[in-house]
Amino acid sequence: MCNSSAGGSERAEITYDPVNPDTAMIGRRTTGWLVFGAVLILLTVSALLAGVAFAVVGMVALAL
Numbered sequence: 001m002c003n004s005s006a007g008g009s010e011r012a013e014i015t016y017d018p019v020n021p022d023t024a025m026i027g028r029r030t031t032g033w034l035v036f037g038a039v040l041i042l043l044t045v046s047a048l049l050a051g052v053a054f055a056v057v058g059m060v061a062l063a064l
Contacts, residue, residue, distance in 0.1 A: 016024040 012026055014024055014026050
């Protein structure tokens with residue numbers, strides 16, 4: 001059992017490798033995957049918006 005004065009959740013998932021019990025992980029690294037997914041989505045959307053902006057500027061330049 002692990003106690004902390006900083007608080008936290010009442011329940012935590014702790015996994016370990018039975019072959020190497022010294023290696024333990026707390027949680028499933030969900031926060032990291034969520035942050036990675038959010039950054040990936042933002043980069044994709046910004047790249048698509050930049051492409052649309054360049055296409056619109058190019059069409060306007062051709063029309064002039």
